[in-house]
Structure formats: structure tokens, C-alpha cells
Amino acid sequence: MVQFEAVLFDCDGVLVDSEPITNGVLRQMLGEAGWALSQAECERIFIGKAVRDERARIEQETGQPLTEAWMLAFYVRRDERLRAELKNVAGALEAVIAAHGHTAGRIACASGADKAKVVMQIQMAGMAPYFEDRIFSGHDLQRSKPAPDVYLVAAAHVGVPPARCLVIEDTATGAQAGLAAGATVWGYCPQGHGHAFQGLGVARVFEHMDALTAALNHKTSHGNLI
Known part of the structure; x- marks a missing residue:
């Protein structure tokens, strides 16, 4: 009992x-910023974490700062997909x-x-x-x-x-x-x-x-x- x-x-x-929805959006946006990841790689790095937890690696791989504007754009695109597909x-x-x-x-x-x-x-x-x-x-x-x-x-x-x-x-x-x-x-x-x-x-x-x-x-x- x-x-x-x-x-x-x-x-x-x-x-x-x-998670497949969120990581799909994240993978797409990181690719647009210059960091190409496979689905498996994206899941391995980010599932169970906040995106900001990997700030240093994102900035290293993209060569760009992880700005608040980028995060807000991610939230908007992510939430649109979630509302449609969750x-x-x-x-x-x-x-x-x-x-x-x-x-x-x-x-x-x-x-x-x-x-x-x-x-x-x-x-x-x-x-x-x-x-x-x-x-x-x-x-x-x-x-x-x-x-x-x-x-x-x-x-x-x-x-x-x-x-x-x-x-x-x-x-x-x-x-x-x-x-x-x-x-x-x-x-x-x-x-x-x-x-x-x-x-x-x-x-x-x-x-x-x-x-x-x-x-x-x-x-x-x-x-x-x-």
C-alpha cells in the first residue's frame, strides 16, 4: 500500500x-542564430533545464549574446505552438x-x-x-x-x-x-x-x-x- x-x-x-514542441522551437531558433543541432542533441542538452541555464554554451556556439529580446521571441513562438499542438x-x-x-x-x-x-x-x-x-x-x-x-x-x-x-x-x-x-x-x-x-x-x-x-x-x- x-x-x-x-x-x-x-x-x-x-x-x-x-517537450517535443518546446525543443522543436528552440532548435529552430538556435539554428537561425547559427547553432545547428539535431533533435537528439537539443533534447540531451536542454530537457530538464531552463534555456538560460545554458547561456554560456548558447553564446559560445552562436557567437551572440543571449538577450532578453531573443528570450521573449522564443517564448512567443513557443507558446503559439503549444496553444496549437499541446x-x-x-x-x-x-x-x-x-x-x-x-x-x-x-x-x-x-x-x-x-x-x-x-x-x-x-x-x-x-x-x-x-x-x-x-x-x-x-x-x-x-x-x-x-x-x-x-x-x-x-x-x-x-x-x-x-x-x-x-x-x-x-x-x-x-x-x-x-x-x-x-x-x-x-x-x-x-x-x-x-x-x-x-x-x-x-x-x-x-x-x-x-x-x-x-x-x-x-x-x-x-x-x-x-
């Missing part, structure tokens, strides 16, 4: 399938509802992305009634993931010690943040590549959101928790 007092979700790649991760809404019921509403979203994007995506996903104002961004803090700050803030807001929180992450960077906060971390790995979490201390790896829903509802999982 699984029992946690709070569940803290990452957003991109956990609640919504936004889909939920399969089963994520049901998992959020299960977590909300399991914890009597003590759930939160703790993301490394900018808050406006996270709020927009949660609204589009039909999850806003469950998260309400419990949406947090590493952009608003001194340090973002893999530092634990955003998870510490989320846990404090719901009034639960991190040791009694379950964190759901899909990247090693995010998992490191949850673990550093002192939470139990489960890794969502829809492609079955659980090796991304090896050696990190992630308690469980699962491939389907219905496995999380089943665990929180104390039912037999249809998608095995590994």
Missing part, C-alpha cells in the same frame, strides 16, 4: 507532452485526480519552466481545478533544478515535510532536485529507458501513468511499477 501526504509533480513530460501525457489527468484524492488536495506542480508557461499548460490540460494556486517555478527562485529549491517551496506551501512527499519526475535533473529536497522520487519513463535514473536513488520507475493512478488508488497496476 502506498501512502504519501503530498504529491509534487513536474510539468513538462509528466503532465503534458510539451496534448496531455496519456493518463496524466487521471493520475492528478488520484493524487488529489489520495492526499486530500495536497498536490502541487514544481517545474523548472517559466511559471506563465506552466500555468497555461495546466489550464489547457484541464488540471487547474486540482492544482489551484499550487504551481511553482524554478525561475522565481535563486536556483532551479537540479537544486531542490522549487520542491522545498512546494512542500512548504502544502504544509508537508519533504520526507513525506512523493515527487514525480521524468528527467535525471528533476529527480536530483526531488531527492536533494529529501522526497521520495518516482521516475516516469514512457519509452522504457529507466537507465536514465540509474544510480540516483529513485525509488520506482514506471512506464504508464495508469500505474501511478493505480498505486495511489491502492489497486493492482495495469502498467507495472518496476
